[in-house]
Amino acid sequence: MIKANRLSPEQYQENFSDIHPPFETKDAAIVEANRCLFCYDAPCIKACPTSINVPKFIKQIVTDNVKGSAHTIFLSNIMGAGCSKVCPVEKLCEGSCVYNLMDEPPIPIAKLQRYSTEIAMKNKWQLFQRKETTGKKVAVIGAGPAGLSCAHMLSREGVDVTVFEKEKLGGGLMTYGIAAYKVTPQFCEDEVDYITSIGGISIKYEQELGRNITLQELREKFDAVFLGFGVGLARQLEIPGEEFEGVEDAISFIYNIRNKGFENVAVGDKVAVIGMGMTAIDAATQAKRLGAKEVTMLYRRTQEEMPCTQAELDIAKLDGCNVIWLTAPKEILGTEGKVTSLIAEVMELGEPDASGRRSPVPTDKQFILEVDMVIKAAGQMPYEYVVMKHQLENKNGKISVNNAATNLEGVFAGGDCVNGGKEVVDAVQAGKDGATSILEYIATNARMKS
Numbered sequence: 171m172i173k174a175n176r177l178s179p180e181q182y183q184e185n186f187s188d189i190h191p192p193f194e195t196k197d198a199a200i201v202e203a204n205r206c207l208f209c210y211d212a213p214c215i216k217a218c219p220t221s222i223n224v225p226k227f228i229k230q231i232v233t234d235n236v237k238g239s240a241h242t243i244f245l246s247n248i249m250g251a252g253c254s255k256v257c258p259v260e261k262l263c264e265g266s267c268v269y270n271l272m273d274e275p276p277i278p279i280a281k282l283q284r285y286s287t288e289i290a291m292k293n294k295w296q297l298f299q300r301k302e303t304t305g306k307k308v309a310v311i312g313a314g315p316a317g318l319s320c321a322h323m324l325s326r327e328g329v330d331v332t333v334f335e336k337e338k339l340g341g342g343l344m345t346y347g348i349a350a351y352k353v354t355p356q357f358c359e360d361e362v363d364y365i366t367s368i369g370g371i372s373i374k375y376e377q378e379l380g381r382n383i384t385l386q387e388l389r390e391k392f393d394a395v396f397l398g399f400g401v402g403l404a405r406q407l408e409i410p411g412e413e414f415e416g417v418e419d420a421i422s423f424i425y426n427i428r429n430k431g432f433e434n435v436a437v438g439d440k441v442a443v444i445g446m447g448m449t450a451i452d453a454a455t456q457a458k459r460l461g462a463k464e465v466t467m468l469y470r471r472t473q474e475e476m477p478c479t480q481a482e483l484d485i486a487k488l489d490g491c492n493v494i495w496l497t498a499p500k501e502i503l504g505t506e507g508k509v510t511s512l513i514a515e516v517m518e519l520g521e522p523d524a525s526g527r528r529s530p531v532p533t534d535k536q537f538i539l540e541v542d543m544v545i546k547a548a549g550q551m552p553y554e555y556v557v558m559k560h561q562l563e564n565k566n567g568k569i570s571v572n573n574a575a576t577n578l579e580g581v582f583a584g585g586d587c588v589n590g591g592k593e594v595v596d597a598v599q600a601g602k603d604g605a606t607s608i609l610e611y612i613a614t615n616a617r618m619k620s
């Protein structure tokens with residue numbers, strides 16, 4: 171049966187506590203930092219989409235220069251605190267650490283990054299000086315990682331930035347789309363405040379492009395516009411029975427956990443989660459932690475092709491989630507409007523598709539899974555209607571850009587609305603790239619006018 175309030179407040183607290191706790195002492199951080207070999211041409215820097223100078227910030231921890239260390243991190247990634255909690259480091263910096271080649275545990279880069287950035291945020295250290303105002307104004311759509319990173323870099327250069335955000339809070343995916351045991355709503359709010367404390371950035375909430383603001387109006391009022399509105403709509407399964415009560419998309423499920431309070435989010439006894447990306451894992455593990463008795467993840471390919479990392483899969487397995495590989499949903503069955511079971515189809519792998527992965531091909535075998543809840547996590551779709559409405563050149567709703575510039579004069583874009591959905595750290599870099607192009611554009615326009 172689908173119901174809320176399955177656990178005691180203490181159990182919710184325990185189930186959703188920080189999954190990667192910080193160092194308990196300064197000495198513990200320094201001991202780990204001292205293991206770093208400070209490699210020349212360090213692979214960990216190259217593996218970071220924002221190119222954080224990892225050996226430098228670790229060396230600064232060794233010498234107890236925490237302020238310098240936080241500055242090194244934030245210089246490359248203003249969301250370095252959040253990224254230290256949500257980045258899939260096993261496939262990025264830590265995955266490339268040379269210690270892996272020696273069969274030894276890699277340097278805990280994320281934990282060290284968290285160490286410095288948390289101290290900086292707690293002490294509200296303002297590590298960047300905003301340049302004198304240039305009188306230039308830029309509108310940013312979306313207060314997520316791409317938008318905030320773009321806004322911060324522009325503000326540092328003396329540009330006045332107005333961010334338009336459709337939700338009530340900033341942070342984007344960090345605030346609304348990530349498992350609550352990785353980042354808390356309070357942390358996300360603190361991070362937004364910390365970023366905007368540089369000054370010159372004002373966020374206007376509950377302002378949505380195409381609803382209460384238009385691109386034309388922004389292009390008239392501002393010197394440039396950056397679009398960083400992400401992706402949002404959950405991909406439908408397009409199978410019979412999706413309308414039954416108990417079928418929910420992973421994004422709104424995770425959103426509700428972040429917004430309504432754990433005890434108010436209903437979950438089934440037997441839950442099926444469709445998909446094997448990070449969002450699917452976050453939905454499955456949280457369903458289990460909300461008190462679901464059985465959670466089964468269905469993926470139409472094999473473990474080799476799964477989009478999530480091994481570490482994420484391990485979390486789901488440790489939480490007791492089952493995984494059925496090579497299986498796709500075929501039909502959802504129900505009685506009295508409520509889900510009762512799922513007909514699943516057994517797949518096999520065929521030729522590689524456009525993604526380079528072998529494509530799943532249905533066999534004639536199928537089976538029935540008894541479930542009372544189905545969570546759809548088969549990917550998200552771009553806000554195609556917004557993109558089309560504003561005549562932005564695009565590929566299947568993903569905005570086409572050239573050095574962050576769109577086909578519209580003075581309009582730039584980056585992050586998930588361009589790439590269709592990647593990591594938070596990729597969006598941060600896209601925001602920086604957008605700011606770089608905008609600064610060049612503004613400077614060129616100023617030269618032409620003089």
Ligand code: SF4
Pocket residue numbers: 205206207208209212213214215224225266267268269277279
């Ligand atoms: Fe340090 Fe590992 Fe990076 Fe080398 S690869 S600098 S050991 S963190």
